Amino acid sequence: MASNWHVAITARGERNGLVQAEAMALTGGTPDADGVAVCERIDRIDRAAYVHRGLRIILSTRTIDELRDAIAARASTIASDRFRIDVHDPERRSPLGRIEMAISLADALQEFPDLRDPLHHFLVIVGEHNLLFGEIEAESTASYRLHDSKPWTTSSSLDGRFSRALINLVPDARSILDPCCGAGSIVVEAASLGIEAFGVDWKPALAGMTRENLAHFGYPGTVVQADSRTHVQHADAIVTDLPYGHAINADEGIIRAILEQSAGLAPRAVFVAPANITTWLTDTGFTNVQVHTVMKRRGFTRWVHVAESTIF
Ligand SMILES: C[S@@+](CC[C@H](N)C(=O)[O-])C[C@H]1O[C@@H](n2cnc3c(N)ncnc32)[C@H](O)[C@@H]1O
Structure with missing residues (x-):
């Protein structure tokens, strides 16, 4: 399924109500237990304390195989020169290790990776029921x-x-x-x-x-x-x-x-x-x-x- 919406990744906030409150105030989204919030905006994440990143979601699938196929099918439309892929899987739901998963998805993209200085930084979010693939478009500067x-x-x-x-x-x-x-x-x-x-x-x-x-x-x-x-x-x-x-x-x-x-x-x-x-x-x-x-x-x-x- 192709998509174009936004998600924020936050600290996990079981003991800290400020995590949810800040995410809501800055992005309009409420993080789930994995620290993933479907949100309205990501342009204020640079100033955040507990919101780490904001993503534009490109694809949502049920399995890693479906995700690899969907990326391959859309590779010509995904700007990916000098890319890097990371994985957000705090509950370790994926049977694949993070590096293994990143490598298998990287093979579906057309351009070459650059792990040290990427131009396009993608993140795979391993949820309870689906996988999200998105590009990181906002990050906290953590200047505090x-x-x-x-x-x-x-x-x-x-x-x-x-x-x-x-x-x-x-x-x-x-x-x-x-x-x-x-x-x-x-x-x-x-x-x-x-x-x-x-x-x-x-x-x-x-x-x-x-x-x-x-x-x-x-x-x-x-x-x-x-x-x-x-x-x-x-x-x-x-x-x-x-x-x-x-x-x-x-x-x-x-x-x-x-x-x-x-x-x-x-x-x-x-x-x-x-x-x-x-x-x-x-x-x-x-x-x-x-x-x-x-x-x-x-x-x-x-x-x-x-x-x-x-x-x-
Ligand atoms: C909990 S401390 C604030 C700590 C501060 N947020 C910090 O990071 O250093 C509360 C402060 O309120 C000040 N304070 C107490 N009563 C005050 C009053 N009536 N008017 C102005 N300051 C007062 C105290 O001197 C104290 O420095």
């Missing part, structure tokens, strides 16, 4: 990795990949405010994507760390030392990791005040917390709250809330 070597981090700093995924939950935002920016992981990721980035922290040392981290990479951004219960800075979206120690309830008054202020500053927001704070959000001016959980080592779970302000 660069930011894990920033000069300043604290014990509560988020890593670059996690921060990037949070920003990708509001992919249309052209400006982002982190009202509790700490050492600036979220601010750095936003700025690196060309988003206008605003950071606020009430501790001068932390505001200073965010400024130095931005300067280290040469990214623009505005960082202010202020109390986010009262500070005003509007943006397209708020993305923040709320302050907490081990007992989130100890900070409830401060957090509720920050949420209340935030609802007046941006139409959409992403809040990370160590518990489900949906009721706090609906109490303080937010609605349509979606919650994604991310399980960390030693049983620690983070709750990621995506919400809309009722004020806008």
